[in-house]
Amino acid sequence: MAATAAITMAHQMPPMSIPQMPRIRPPRMLKGTKSPNTDPQPPLGPSGEDRWWVQGKWRKHNANALKDRAQIQSRQAVKALRHGTHGLDIYAYRHVRTNQVVYSLTRTLQSTKVLNQLVFHGKKTVPSSVRTDMWTPHFSIHFPSTPAGALEGLFAFQKLRELSLQRQLSPPDDLIRVTEEDIAVIKSKIGNPVDHQEMAAREELTGKIPKIGEILPKKLHARRLMDHKATSVADAAFVLDWISSGPGPLERLVEVATNRAVRHSQKTRRARQRANTIRKEETSEQQKLEDRASWALEVHESDNRSRLPLMRAALEQLSMEHQGLVSCGRLVEAENIRELRDAVKEWEAFYDGDASKVDVEAWSRRQYTLRQAERRAIEEWFDLHDVPMSEHGSVWKNVAEARQAALNQFEEKEGKILQDSDKGKPDWAELREVKMYWADLNDGLFAASWPQNVVHSRLAPFNVARGQPRRPQGAAGAVLKQLKDAKKTDQAETEQTRQDTILSKSVHVIGGRLDDGWMPVEFASGVKQPAPLQPRQPDAEDLEDSYAYEQDQERGRGTAGEDIAAVREDVEHSNTGILARGWGRVRGFFGRRKRESTIYEDR
Template sequence: MAATAATTMAHQMPPMSIPQMPRIRPPRMLKGTKSPNTDPQPPIGPTGASRWWVQGKWRKHNSNAIKDRAQTQSRQAVKALQHRTHGLDIYAYRHVRTNQVVYSLTRTLQSTKVLKQLVFHGKKTVPSSVRTDMWTPHFSIHFPSTPAGALEGLFAFQKLRELSLQRQLSPPDDLIRVTEEDIAIIRSKLGNPVDIQEMAAREELTGKIPKLGEILPKKLHARRLMDQKATSVADAAFVLDWISSGPGPLERLVEVATNRAVKHSQKTRRARQRANAIRKEEVTEQQKLEDRASWALEVRERENRSRLPLMRAALEQLSMEHQGLIARGRLVEAENIHELRDAVKEWEAFYDDDAGKKIDVEAWSRRQYALRQAERRAIEGWFELHDVPMSEHGSVWKNVGEARQGALKEFEEKEGKILSDSDKGKPDWAESREVKMYWADLNDGLFAASWPQTVVHSRLAPFNVARGQPRGPQGVAGAVLKELKDSEEIDDAETEQTRQDTILSKSVHVIGGRLDDSWMPPEFASGVKQPATLQPRQPDSEDQEDSYAYDQDQERGQGTAAEDIAAVREDLEQSSSGIWGRLRGFFGRRKRESTFYEDR
C-alpha cells in the first residue's frame, strides 16, 4: 500500500524547473591587441626555407592552419578582383522549363542573388534552391572597361530587374486575358471534338473552358507571367537604347562627380565631417582590396612566406571570370582588369576635385532642371504619337537625347557654360560607346523591334577552352611564356609547369567567338522578323595573316592537343564511373593539393 502511494505521488508532483545555464562567450579581442597571430614574419632560417609562417609559427604545408589560410586568402583575392570589375558584365540565365529569366553580375549563379528575383505566382513557382542543370545561359552584355562602363552596367542591371518585376506585378491586360488561341489550346487538352460535344450535351464543360477576354486561369496565368524569354530581350534593347542615347561616357562621369560635389557643399558642417570620415574609411578599404587583388596579378616574393599561393580552384575561377591565363600561380593576360586600371588613372588625372567645389550651385540647379524638363516634354510628346517606346520610325530615347542637347545648347547661350572644357587631354575612351552582346541563340535577338547601332552582337560559346590553346611557340601561350621569361619572372625549371598551367586554364559560359566579333545582323537593325543567319565576315589582309599563323600553330600542336583531349576524356570517365571513380578522383585531388605547396 505504501509503495503504491509513493509511486502515484511521484507522478502527481509537478516537475521542478531546471534553471538554464548561461552561455559563456570568450572575450572579444579589441583592434590593435597584440597577439601571436599578428606577429611579423622573422628572417627565413634553415627551418623556414620549406615551411610557411602562419599564425605566429613556422608550419608544414599539410597542416590545417595552412589549408585554412590558403582558402581564406584565395577567397579574398577572388572577391577583390570581382569588386574591381563590378558592373562591367551582365549575365542573363533562363530556366529551361518555365523560361524564367534572372540577371547576375558574375558568371556563376548565386542562390542568394537569384532567388530574390523570382516572384511567387502560386504553388511550385519559386524553387527552393538553384539547380545548375535547370538554368542555361540566355545572353550576356559587356560594357567597356572604363569607370563610365561600370556606371552604365550597374544602371542597366538595375533597370532590367525593375522592368522584369514591374511586368510580373502589374502586367498589361493583353498578357493575362484569354485569347482565341488559349481557348483552342484548352479545348485540345480536353479531348477530340466528338468528346467535347458529348461533354457539352451532358453540361460537363461548365467552368472548364474560359470565355474570351476574361482573366486566365490560375495555372495558365502563372505560366504566362513566368515566361520572360521574349520580354527580357525587349527590355535589354530598351535599356541599351536608353544608355546609348544619353550623354557620352566622359560627360556622364563629369556630371556625376559635379552632382556629388554640389550635394556635399549643401550639407551642414557636421554632415560634411561624417562624409569625410566615411570617405577616409573607403580609401583605406579600397587600398586593402588593391593589395588583395595584387595577390592574383603579381608575382609573389620568395622571401615572403606568410602569403600563400592561391588555390588551384581559385585560379581557375579567376581565369573563367576574367578570361585570363594561369602562369606561375597567378593570372596573366586579363585584359579587362588592366584596361580598367589604366582608364581609372586617366580619369583621375583629367578631373579636378577643386573644379566641382568652385561651381555656382544655383546655376547648376537651373541647368539640371532645364534638362529634366526637356526630357519630360520629349517623352510626353513621343507617347502622344506612338504607343510603344521603340518602333521602325525611331525610339523615345533618341528623341529624348535630341531634346536634351537642344535644351543644353539653349541654356548655354543664355547663361554661358558652367562646366568649362579642361585644358588636359581627354582620355581615349571619352567617346567609346560600343557594347558587346553575346547570344546563346542569335534568333532570340529578333524579339526586340530594333537595336542601337552601338551594340555589337556575336555568338555565345557555352564551353570554350583556354585562349592559350595554340601550344606552339607562336601561340598566345607561347607569347606569354616568352614575355615572362624575358622579364626574368620565371626560370627554365618552371617553364614546363607554367606551360601546363597556361594550357589547362579554362573559360566557360559566356565567351564570345573571335570570328564574328564586330558583326551585326541586318535583321537586328531593321526589325525584320525573320531568322538571323550568322555569316562570317570576310577577313582582310591582317586577318588572313593571323588565320595563317593560327593554322600553322594548330599543325605544330596536333600531338599535344590529342594528349589534352585524352586527359579530358579520362577525367570525364572518372567523373561518370560511379562511386569508385569519384573516390579515385577525390584521392587524386588530395594528392595534387599536397604537392602544390611542396613545389612552391
C-alpha cells in the same frame, strides 16, 4: 513485507532530472586586445624555410589551418578582382522550363542573387534553391573597360531588373487576358473533341473553359507572367538605346562627378564631416581590395610567408572570368583588367574634382532645364506613338535632340558652366561600342530595333581556363633549341612556337564571343565536320566501260530519285545491250563489283 514494499516503491519512483550545465562562454576579446592571428611574421628561422606563417605559428604545408587560410585568401582574391570589373558585364540566364530570366554581374550563378529576382506567382513558382542544370545562358552584354563603361553597366543592370519586376507586378492588360490560343491549350489538356462533346452533354465543362477576354486562370496566369524570354530582349534593346542616346562617356562621368561635388558642398558642416569619414573608410577598403587583387596578378614575394599561394581552382576560375593565362601561380595577360586600370588613371588625371569652380545655383538651373526638356520630349512621343521604339525612330533619340537643343539655348543665355579642360581628353572619351553575345542569334529578333553602336555575335557554349603557353617538348623542342643556339631563330619566332595549355572547362561559367580566339576551334565546334566527298578517279575497269564511268560521274549531280528512275529506265527499255549498258549503271549505283585479290590470282 515492508522490505518488499520499499523495493517496489523505489522502482516506481520516476528518476530525478539532472539540471543542465550552464554554458560557459569564453571571455569576449576587448577592443585593442592583441590576437595571435594578427601577429607579424618573425624572421625565418632554420626550421621555417619550408613552412608558412598562419595564425601566429609556423605551419607545414599539410596543416588544416594552412589549408583553411589558403581557401579564404583565394576567395578574397576572386572577389577583389570581381569588384574591380564590377558593372562591365551583364549576364542573363534563362530557365529551361519556365523561361524566367535573371540578371547577374558575374559569369557564374549565385543563389543569393538569383532568388531575390524571382517573384512569387503561386505554388511552386519560386524554387527553394537554384539548380544550375535548370538555368542556361540567354545573352550577355559587355561595356567598354572604362569607368564610364562600368557606370553605364550598373545603370543598365538596375533598369533591366526594374523593368522585369514592373512587368510582373503591373502587367499590361493584354498579357493576362484569355485568347483563342489559350482556350485551345486548355481544351487539349481536358481531352480530345469526343470527350468534349460527352462532357458538354453532361454539362461538365461549366467553369473549365474560360471565355475570350477574361482573366487567365491561376496556372496560366503565372506561366504567362514567368515567360521573360522575349520581353527580356525587348528590355535590353530599350535600355541600350536609352544609354546610347544620352551624353557621351566622358560627359556622363563629368556630370555625375559634378553633381556629387555640388551636393557635397550644399551639406552642413557635420554632414560633410560624416561624408568625409565615409570616404576615408571607402578609400582604405579600396586599398585593401587592390592589395588582395595583387595576390592574383603580381609575383609572390618569397620573404612574405604569410600570404599563401592561390589554389588551383581559384586560378582556373579567374582565368575563365577574366580571360587571362595562369602562369606560376598568378594570372597574366588579363587585358580587361589592365585596360580598366589605365582608363581609371587617365580619368583621375583629367578630372580634378574641385567644386569651388562651379556656380552651384547656375548648375542647378542647368540640370532642371535639361530634365524639363527630356520630360516634355517623352510626353510628346507617347502622344503620337504607343511603343517606345519603332523602325522609324525611338523615344530616346527625340529625348537626346530635345536635351541638346535645351542645353544650347541655356548656354547662349548664361554661358558655359563647365569650361573645357586644358588637359587632353582620354582615348575612350567617345567610345560607345557595346558588345552583345547570344546563345541563339534568332532571339535578337524579339526586339523591334537595336542601336547602331551594339555589335552582335554568338555566345560560346561554355568557358575554358588556359595556362601560359609552354615550349614544345620532345624532338620539336630539341630542334628549336638547336636553332636558337645556332642563332638561326630570334625570340619572337620562339614565342610563336609555344603551345597553349587548356587547364579545364565548365558549362556553368558563361563564355565570351565564340570566335574571339579564346576557345579552341575544336572545342567551339563540338563535333568534327565530315570531310568533303571527292569524286573517284577512273581505273582500268572504268576505262573499259567508259559509258558506265560517265554515268557514274553524272549520277552524283542529281537527286537519289532521279538516279533510281534512270536505272529503271535503262533496265526496262534496253535491248540486248542491257548487260553492257544498264547493269553498268546499276553496278555503279549499288556499289562497284568486287575485284579478285592478287593472292587469289596467284593461286
